[in-house]
Amino acid sequence: MHPSDGNETSSAELRELRAEIKQWALGIRCVFTVLTVLPLYYCNRALLAAPKFERIFEDMMGPKEKLPPLTGLLLEWAMPLLGCVWLLAALMILLIFTFKQPRHVWITAAISTFALIASSHVIATLLFDPLIGIVQNLSGSGENLP
Numbered sequence: 001m002h003p004s005d006g007n008e009t010s011s012a013e014l015r016e017l018r019a020e021i022k023q024w025a026l027g028i029r030c031v032f033t034v035l036t037v038l039p040l041y042y043c044n045r046a047l048l049a050a051p052k053f054e055r056i057f058e059d060m061m062g063p064k065e066k067l068p069p070l071t072g073l074l075l076e077w078a079m080p081l082l083g084c085v086w087l088l089a090a091l092m093i094l095l096i097f098t099f100k101q102p103r104h105v106w107i108t109a110a111i112s113t114f115a116l117i118a119s120s121h122v123i124a125t126l127l128f129d130p131l132i133g134i135v136q137n138l139s140g141s142g143e144n145l146p
Helices: 003-048 050-061 069-076 078-098 102-139
Strands: none
Touching: 003 050, 003 078, 003 102, 050 069, 050 102, 069 078, 069 102, 078 102
């Protein structure tokens, strides 16, 4: 056995190891993409339902002025906000697949997932709190909305 045979074997093993690491890295990036897409789905559903909530509020309460200010703002800007949420998610997914350093990928995935989860929670809260108040007023157990 020649010393050059050992070098060829070790370089072949090194190439195989690098290929396997690239496959694992791609898999991890795909998992991070799914983690980004799941909260995007909830934001999407809530913002697309905003016009229906607006009709419910108008039927039950009358003019929009009786709604909390942030809820009124959300109802007015639902579609532009939906575009911003999609743009944020698309940008984060692009960054997840273009960053080379694993640390940057982790940070990007964590920030995008947190931002989308927080925004979906805020959107749901702004839509459901007035609705819960309306239901409480109809049942006679709640106070009047501001």
